[in-house]
Amino acid sequence: EVQLVESGGGLVQPGGSLRLSCAVSGVTFNSYWMHWVRQAPGKGLVWVSRISSDGSTTTYADSVKGRFTISRDNARDTLYLQMNSLRAEDTAVYYCARQQDYSNDYWGLGTLVTVSS
Amino acid sequence: QSALTQPPSVSGSPGQSVTVSCTGTSSDVGSYNRVSWYQQPPGTAPKLMIYEVSNRPSGVTDRFSGSKSGNTASLTISGLQAEDEADYYCSSYTSSSTFVFGTGTKVTVL
Numbered sequence: 728e729v730q731l732v733e734s735g736g737g738l739v740q741p742g743g744s745l746r747l748s749c750a751v752s753g754v755t756f757n758s759y760w761m762h763w764v765r766q767a768p769g770k771g772l773v774w775v776s777r778i779s780s781d782g783s784t785t786t787y788a789d790s791v792k793g794r795f796t797i798s799r800d801n802a803r804d805t806l807y808l809q810m811n812s813l814r815a816e817d818t819a820v821y822y823c824a825r826q827q828d829y830s831n832d833y834w835g836l837g838t839l840v841t842v843s844s
Numbered sequence: 845q846s847a848l849t850q851p852p853s854v855s856g857s858p859g860q861s862v863t864v865s866c867t868g869t870s871s872d873v874g875s876y877n878r879v880s881w882y883q884q885p886p887g888t889a890p891k892l893m894i895y896e897v898s899n900r901p902s903g904v905t906d907r908f909s910g911s912k913s914g915n916t917a918s919l920t921i922s923g924l925q926a927e928d929e930a931d932y933y934c935s936s937y938t939s940s941s942t943f944v945f946g947t948g949t950k951v952t953v954l
Contacts, residue, residue, distance in 0.1 A: 771948040829878035830895035
């Protein structure tokens with residue numbers, strides 16, 4: 728059974744940093760591109776970033792470029808999202824998701840990030 | 845990258861069909877057959893319902909179908925059931941090698 732489990736969310740002050748993790752099991756992690764998608768409370772889904780299976784290629788939404796960094800550790804079957812210079816508008820549930828055929832076929836349950844003073 | 849445009853809500857009675865539209869541009873929906881649809885009941889993670897415009901993943905009922913014409917993709921739910929009530933989002937790959945989601949549509953079963 729494929730499982731994606733996010734962790735690392737919490738309350739952080741504006742300007743602060745946080746690192747999210749996504750532990751993946753039940754699948755050959757190093758064969759798949761992976762994504763981060765977020766959803767502000769009561770709002771829609773917003774694509775954040777993706778990373779290639781070997782970690783050599785990364786892309787970002789304009790809203791997070793230069794502040795967020797996606798990475799992965801294929802030895803640990805774990806995806807990361809380093810978030811710096813956080814703003815109130817970054818408050819959201821952050822989901823990790825596996826890419827298959829340019830879609831996201833498996834999703835985690837999400838981890839909540841709240842940016843507030 | 846602006847979000848793809850979806851109607852805020854659609855509704856139908858049990859057994860009816862409803863269609864959700866998803867309008868993008870020539871830089872995303874219009875250029876690639878890489879449009880997906882996701883179902884998200886309240887308080888849950890999204891679930892993939894359609895990929896590559898019209899393909900259903902294993903386990904998704906054939907009451908869900910997808911299509912595309914020009915810059916607009918569509919999701920049709922046939923034989924509407926109470927369990928179909930949820931938010932639905934489209935997504936597309938873009939010419940910038942990024943992805944973009946739609947604004948979301950709440951489907952209500954009357």
